[in-house]
Amino acid sequence: MSDAVSAGPPVVTPPPARAHSRAPRGLFAAATLSALLVLLPIAFTFWRAASFGIAEAVDLIVRPLVGELLVNTLLIAVSTTLVCAVIGTAAAWFVERTHLPGRRAWAVLTAAPLAMPAFISSYAWVSLSLDLQDFAGALLVLTSAYFPLVYLPVAAALRGMDPALEESARALGCNRWATFTRVVLPQLRPALLGGMLLVALGVLSEFGAFTLLRFRTFTTQIYAEYRTSFDGGGASLLACLLIVICLVVLAFEFRVRGAARYERVDRGTRRAVLRYDLGAWRWIVVAGFAALAIATLGVPLGMVGYWLTQPGAAAVTPADVSPELLFDATISSLGFGLAAAALTTLLVLPLAFLLVRYPTRFATLFERTVFLAQGIPGLVIALAIVSLAVHALQPLYQSTTLLIIAYAILFMPVALVSVRAALLQAQPRLEETARALGLGWSQTVFRVLLPLAGPGLGAAAAMVFISVVTELNATLLLAPIDTQTLATQVWADTSTMAFAAAAPYAALLTGISLFASGLLFALLGKSALLGERG
Structure with a gap:
């Protein structure tokens, strides 16, 4: 044993695992x-916020204005999150699971709006039409700005899924819709919920777009309170309410996601992704992607280009x-x-x-x-x-x-x-x-x-x-x-x-x-x- 050790190269003893060291x-x-x-x-x-007395804090919170802010904030957050979930998941499935014409180009164009700030999109749409300064305009602008937060993780999850799961479902008699809802969608739950969480938090935190769209939420009112009273506690009290809402969203996402495990057990050779033929729906889907690209990129870039050619007096x-x-x-x-x-x-x-x-x-x-x-x-x-x-x-x-x-x-x-x-x-x-x-x-x-x-x-x-x-x-x-x-x-x-x-x-x-x-x-x-x- 000693001869074998002495004949070989010097052995370096590794230090103890750092997980157990300080x-x-x-x-x-x-x-x-x-x-x-x-x-x-x-x-x-x-x-x-605690500097307020209890009676004073209650009077501030129970105002009709706070009720309006709460309804507006929750309504736009829930609506935008659900619409982004539908659009992002659908776009990811068509890009990753179908023979979509120009698939790679649409993948880039669908992710690109993430680099377009929401207040730039709101600037473009408001300068196109002042009639968009309402809930519908806010929903349009925020959806176009935030849906890539759902698209990107769902697309990544679809690429990493084992196609054998879908093949087994089809072999057992499930059609495409049943396969998607019963096999694919449950596997997408962590990515989908994570993306929806990011959208919800982004909408709750949004300020610039809501200001330009004249849509009152907690963030716009907090800024207004700050501008009115500067260092007053009113803005901090409203901020605490918004913090509580955000924490409830975080807890809800964690609760819904649960502790289920979704990783692949095998480490074998990566199989080719299963893709479906769109048939007669091919060009309808392409038209949908084109409309999405126009709404999310075409209008903002087009309106910025238009106003660049106009004199200030215009x-x-x-x-x-x-x-x-x-x-x-x-x-x-x-x-x-x-x-x-x-x-x-x-x-x-x-x-x-x-x-x-x-x-x-x-x-x-x-x-x-x-x-x-x-x-x-x-x-x-x-x-x-x-x-x-x-x-x-x-x-x-x-x-x-x-x-x-x-x-x-x-x-x-x-x-x-x-x-x-x-x-x-x-x-x-x-x-x-x-x-x-x-x-x-x-x-x-x-x-x-x-x-x-x-x-x-x-x-x-x-x-x-x-x-x-x-x-x-x-x-x-x-x-x-x-x-x-x-x-x-x-x-x-x-x-x-x-x-x-x-x-x-x-x-x-x-x-x-x-x-x-x-x-x-x-x-x-x-x-x-x-x-x-x-």
Whole structure:
């Protein structure tokens, strides 16, 4: 035994599994900071609301206005979520399960509206017809902006399903509809419910589109209360009601989804996806996809192009475009986006590493705390940060630093998903080998870990950049005086019906968003390729 060992290469004994070792104090402290940043504005919102007396709070809540806001908010959220679920699921099934002519082109065009901010779509539709400033207009605009949130996960789930399930159902005598409802749809439940959750939370958090569409919801009233009383507790009390609604939605989605398991048990050769022939319905389905593309992309891009060719006097409210303001707004949007992308990625990196390499109850608690930001409207968090700055962080009030921190709090959940996935693809054995060969901790991180996780980190930064460039709520409340971004300028000009003046800002914002989205998809593809090689 000793001879055999001495004759071979030296054996490196791997360190104990990190799941059972303690995380470095610095790593734990950095992860704690990320969680506290998210928790602070939420806790402050409830603290401000608690400043109301019980009688005063009841008088504020039982007003007829609050009842109207509740009905409008719930009605538009439920309606948009259901319509997006139907359109997104149908589009995914036709793209992934049928011989649809131009299938690849329709797949791209169906996902592309995700890069079009809802308030840009509302700007386009309102400038086309002021008659759309009602519930029907809000439903049209929000559906066209949010349905890709259902389409993308459902399409991915359809691609990953085992076609043997459908073949068995057909062999047992089920027709296409029975096969879909009894076999396919139950398998799509996690993806479908997850997409519907994102749509519902997005609608509950929406502000810019509702303002331009003159549709009153909790977010528009919270902003109005803030503008009226500035640091009053009324806005915080309404914000607490909206937070409760969002948390109820989260709990309902978790309850409906249940604890069922849907993963494939076998790991055999991947079989070809089963596709159906559309027959006489082929061109009707193509016409439906064309109408969807026109409504979601054609009208917004077409109206932006139209107003670009019109002089400022052609709008309802005449206004001229200042080249200097256009340049400054573009630089501000790009600068805020890059700074927030860098800060957010850095903040979630320790937490993601803690989750992947040192999984503990504390790590899970930090993760769930960060994901609270996904379920809390951005306007609520921004309002809390404003009040917090006024009361305790006066030097940071109306500063760029505070705005960048607010962006990081809002979009940490977005970055955490990609960063954690990237670190999961980096095999721990490579880090252990590097340490065994004499590399220090910092050298291992920069020479082994970061290159492996690079595409995923880039994807996280790109997603945050897109979110920040198109963000409106926090920017309106927290941007320093006389600082404009492309998003706030579109909102300001459209609010005064200066559609021609808003067009250059909308065009630049759309172009930046589409370019960053293309870069994001490229990074995600590269990350997936590296994961397969690993």
